[in-house]
Amino acid sequence: MAKLANIGDFEKLMETVKAGRESSARSVTVCCGTGCVASGAHDVIAKFQEELKTRKIDAEISSKATGCHGFCERGPLVVVFPDRIFYQRVSAEDVPEIVDETLVKDKVIERLLYSDPVSDEKITHEPDVQFYKRQQRIIFGSNGMIDPTDMDDYIGLDGYAALAKVLSDHSSDDVLDVIERSGLRGRGGAGFPTSRKWRITGAQEATPKYVICNADEGDPGAFQDRSLCEGNPHSILEGMAIGAYAIGASEAYIYVRAEYPLACKHLEIAINQAEDRGLLGDNILGTNFSLKIHIKKGAGAFVCGEESALIASIEGKPGEPIPRPPYPAEKGLWGRPTNINNVKTWASVPYIINRGADWFAGIGTEKSKGTMIFSLVGKVNNTGLVEVPMGMTLKELVEEIGGGIPGGKKLKAVQTGGPSGGCIPSELMTIPIDYEELAKVGSMMGSGGCVVMDEDTCMVDVARYFLSFTVAESCGKCTPCREGNGRLLDILVRICGGDGKEGDIELLKELAGAITDGSLCALGKTAPNPVLTTIEYFRDEYEAHIKDKCCPAKVCKSLITYSIVADNCTGCLACLKACPAGAVSGEKKQVHVIDQAKCTKCGACYEVCKFEAVSVE
Amino acid sequence: MKRIGVFVCHCGHNIGATVNVTEILKELSRYPGVVHCKDYKYMCSEPGQKLIKDSIAGEELEGVVVACCTPSLHEETFRRIADSAGINRYLLEIANIREQCSWVHTDPEKATSKAATLIKTIVEKTKLNDSLEPMRIPVKTKALVIGGGVAGLQASLDIANSGYEVVLVEQNPSIGGHMAQLSETFPTLDCSQCILTPRMVEVGQHDNIDLRTYSEVEEISGYAGNFKVKIRGKPRSVDLEKCTGCGDCWNLCPVMNKPEIRVMQSVSDSMDPDMRSNLDAVIDRNGCAREDIIGILQGVTDEYNWLPRDAICYVAERLEIPVSYVYRIASFFTQFSLEPRGKHIIKVCLGTACFVRGAPRILSQIQSDLGIAPGETTEDGLFTLETVNCLGACALGPLMVVDEDYHGRLKFTRVMSALDSYK
Structure with a gap:
């Protein structure tokens, strides 16, 4: 691939690429994000290629493996262009039919369409699906149209135009002004204004300066960074290049989790392609600006998402945070000024440059601009990645995009911000998504995890779960975090085990305050948040565990018993066979009995019973 | 055969609460050579001592085993009884059923059976004991x-x-x-x-x-x-009276017979040459600076599934950093294992989304069926069970990944059949 010598060359290339991609051409895309691949998308795309080839129509109709579309719940997803006919849960066996009917004869196959869980209506076109309809997909929008390993796909959608624009007529101050006017704030969780961070780093006298992309997405239940790295790696590289230009850095790192092998692979391919084309590396597009981007793989430590721990880890040290200030903007990697931003922040930058600061600032609320990508997961019908404008309410997010709670259950809470965030109760679902509003109710934006919980979720158990996570992930440097969180967990385990004592709630709160005050980094400071918010909004559940020794959600094993409802039992032997402890006895067509002494409360009987004859109390 | 007497002490609850003394007496009284069996609450007390003394005389015992605490406490006490009862003091032996049994075990059944074995062993020893007389010999201090x-x-x-x-x-x-x-x-x-x-x-x-x-x-x-x-x-050929230790003779001597300064032995001499060339390749790929350590250890893990001790020492040697530093990195990050891992790695996702969808039950099912806890490997070396915080495939939860294969929307009833295909 020839290197582009100047900006004129790039513009010519873009024209050629765009001309070669008629928008009316028929093509089929298969989502090959991790979710769909896990459901068998690789077989589907292989089958498409094989079928098109045997019918000798592979020249007219192209097939493409794209990045994540977001609607992982219904994967593998297939979209037929140009009409965007949307097929879901497609298997390799369905492929010949899709080729014959839809691609050749232009007929829609009813049974593969998505049916709306509320109206039961079959939806033919992708944009009409309720899940997509209410979203505003900017950063994430191109994912479904791009083969992440093909750079021309990105260029065909105005990729690298923003970098070319910046290099042709923007000074670094111009770039900083645009970003400032756009109101972009850090998408990693804390929401620090991006332009201010860039300015501080840019103003430092020490050189060299570094730029880092934080792709160490550790929050359980969040996978949007992964999807972006996998699905549209060039947008991240372009954003980093623009940022590095504004700051005056010529070396950059992407710190990505080793647990995301596909993301690492796609980023590596993208960097190589961009360097081959002269869009990264020395003298980008013939200008004086050079940027070398390295990939560093994290080795599985949640705390490395914290910036000073991340930097330590790049330097080959254990990922332990250090006190700030000095902030990385002053003394970061190798003691030099360093600017760290999250994947989504970097990926937003090219769009802001291309479409203008005013356009971006026009989306969202007064203080939170643009869109936010959430991974909407847990007890919700439409699990997946959603990109919505700031200011949308949680209710809209869960009910309209998420399609409500499965099985007609009631919404209990939404947990945002990962293990550092809080649980927002159903009464507060009308608050808008906004950095400040979420903080007001004790939670946070975080990196965009959004876990929906229904009435079957025990909030004390959830608090215990998050604590066990932070206890395991604490690096152990600060005593309040290492020991204090361990004690919080001990108390929660005791409460869940039915040994809660009067005064435990007060003790939890007091301890939580000390941990928040005494810890160095955000991991320790925010670790008690899930405990504090669940106590605030679900105090009755704590009290039920402590005083009445019962678990209202029927989750905590020590506080529940399984028994057979004699009236409903048909004596089908299903639970008897399922019980791993041999605690169920009975004859065929006779009412069964559970031996409480043997019962391990695994719930197997409850799950297999088709007659509602097993009850939990 | 010698007439042996066995005396079992309860030591209050110290022994009695864990070891079933009645059971012991029953068993030992049937043991060959044992002609007399007695228990007492505190054998070291005055009445306890008297009990032993009277029995030695009354039952004409030729060997005595006291089952009680460690010999360092009361061996002397009881041997004095033997003296006063008129048998040789070295025909009395202690069976330690407190420090070596009741204090360190909780299961009464197993503790009782162990105590019985301990006592029988000492009975056998006592049968072989001879009468000994102490004597004095000069000692060089x-x-x-x-x-x-x-x-x-x-x-x-x-x-x-x-x-x-x-x-x-x-x-x-x-x-x-x-x-x-x-x-x-x-x-x-x-x-x-x-x-x-x-x-x-x-x-x-x-x-x-x-x-x-x-x-x-x-x-x-x-x-x-x-x-x-x-x-x-060794011959010095130097008059030590006059030598000042100046070292001039060493420097001048044409035969280099200087004292050898021993250096730490290099692991590369003793290690498997294949491993050495593998490690060299990994290090050359990643670079040889301290900052490259994480990438190198990831490379070693890809190669061996874990970090063998030799590999850690060799990496430290090549990078010229202390072994302890490599261990510090290796033990900090969860991706690295200091234990060998199985042929197949099962990762159960315990991310929030999977958690609320029932992942803990999936985990406990695998635990009970394979008989291993997270972090452990099955005895046949086939499976290693691990938990991860999030695999980023939340829509498929609950989820487990075996090697590279995703098993999503798992039901606990289907977990084991999914694993069968790897056997």
Whole structure:
């Protein structure tokens, strides 16, 4: 691939690429994000290629493996262009039919369409699906149209135009002004204004300066960074290049989790392609600006998402945070000024440059601009990645995009911000998504995890779960975090085990305050948040565990018993066979009995019973 | 056969609460050679002692086993009873069923059976015991210390300062050992010379210490209290009276017979050559600087599934960093394992989304069926079970990944059949 010598060359290339991609051409895309691949998308795309080839129509109709579309719940997803006919849960066996009917004869196959869980209506076109309809997909929008390993796909959608624009007529101050006017704030969780961070780093006298992309997405239940790295790696590289230009850095790192092998692979391919084309590396597009981007793989430590721990880890040290200030903007990697931003922040930058600061600032609320990508997961019908404008309410997010709670259950809470965030109760679902509003109710934006919980979720158990996570992930440097969180967990385990004592709630709160005050980094400071918010909004559940020794959600094993409802039992032997402890006895067509002494409360009987004859109390 | 009596002590609850003494008595009374069995709450008390004394006389015992606490507490007590009852004191033995049994076990059934075995063993020993008479033999109060490193120096000084003669043998021409090669010492960063040299001088000057440098121990014979040691002084051909230790002769000598400074042995000499070339490839790919350590260890993990000890030492050697630093990195990050892992790695996602969808139950199902906890490997080396915080495939939860294969929307009833395909 020839290197582009100047900006004129790039513009010519873009024209050629765009001309070669008629928008009316028929093509089929298969989502090959991790979710769909896990459901068998690789077989589907292989089958498409094989079928098109045997019918000798592979020249007219192209097939493409794209990045994540977001609607992982219904994967593998297939979209037929140009009409965007949307097929879901497609298997390799369905492929010949899709080729014959839809691609050749232009007929829609009813049974593969998505049916709306509320109206039961079959939806033919992708944009009409309720899940997509209410979203505003900017950063994430191109994912479904791009083969992440093909750079021309990105260029065909105005990729690298923003970098070319910046290099042709923007000074670094111009770039900083645009970003400032756009109101972009850090998408990693804390929401620090991006332009201010860039300015501080840019103003430092020490050189060299570094730029880092934080792709160490550790929050359980969040996978949007992964999807972006996998699905549209060039947008991240372009954003980093623009940022590095504004700051005056010529070396950059992407710190990505080793647990995301596909993301690492796609980023590596993208960097190589961009360097081959002269869009990264020395003298980008013939200008004086050079940027070398390295990939560093994290080795599985949640705390490395914290910036000073991340930097330590790049330097080959254990990922332990250090006190700030000095902030990385002053003394970061190798003691030099360093600017760290999250994947989504970097990926937003090219769009802001291309479409203008005013356009971006026009989306969202007064203080939170643009869109936010959430991974909407847990007890919700439409699990997946959603990109919505700031200011949308949680209710809209869960009910309209998420399609409500499965099985007609009631919404209990939404947990945002990962293990550092809080649980927002159903009464507060009308608050808008906004950095400040979420903080007001004790939670946070975080990196965009959004876990929906229904009435079957025990909030004390959830608090215990998050604590066990932070206890395991604490690096152990600060005593309040290492020991204090361990004690919080001990108390929660005791409460869940039915040994809660009067005064435990007060003790939890007091301890939580000390941990928040005494810890160095955000991991320790925010670790008690899930405990504090669940106590605030679900105090009755704590009290039920402590005083009445019962678990209202029927989750905590020590506080529940399984028994057979004699009236409903048909004596089908299903639970008897399922019980791993041999605690169920009975004859065929006779009412069964559970031996409480043997019962391990695994719930197997409850799950297999088709007659509602097993009850939990 | 000797007539043996067995006396079992309850030691209050110390033994009695864990070991079933009645059961022991029943079993031991049927044991060959045991003619008399008795228990008592506190055998070391006056009535307890009397019980033993009376039984020795009344039952004409020729051997006595007391099952109680450690011999360091009451062996002397009970042997005095034997003396006063008129049998040889060395025909009485202690079976320790407190420190070695009741205190360290919780399961009464198993503890009882262990206690019985301990007692039977001592009964067998007692059958073989002869009557012994104590005698006095002269003992030389003189010590030999081998090795003039800092430990040998300190030991010599301690003994010499207590008033005994010491012979200190050192194979090199000078005392001081490895510590003389160090700059600072852990963890206080004290200067090692400041610790070492005063002791070296003190040893050289001490009246009670006979310092034999450039000498080796050739033969040791004799027994405790009366050892005979043969020490060979190597030929120096130097008049020690006049030598000032200036070292000029070393430098001038055409035959380089200088004392050897021993260096730490390199792991690369002893390791498997295949492993060495694999590791070289990994290090060359990642770079040889301290900052490359994480990438290198990831490469080693890709190669071996875990971090073998030799690999860690070799990486430290090539990167010229302490082994302890490599261990620090290897133990900090969860991706690295210091234990061998199975052929197939099962990762169960315990991310929030999977958690609320029932992942804990999936995990406990696998745990109980494979009989291993997270972090462990099955005995046949087939599976290693691990948990991860999030695999980023939340829509498929609950989820497990075996090697590279995703198993999503799992039902606990289907988990084991999914694993069967890997067997």
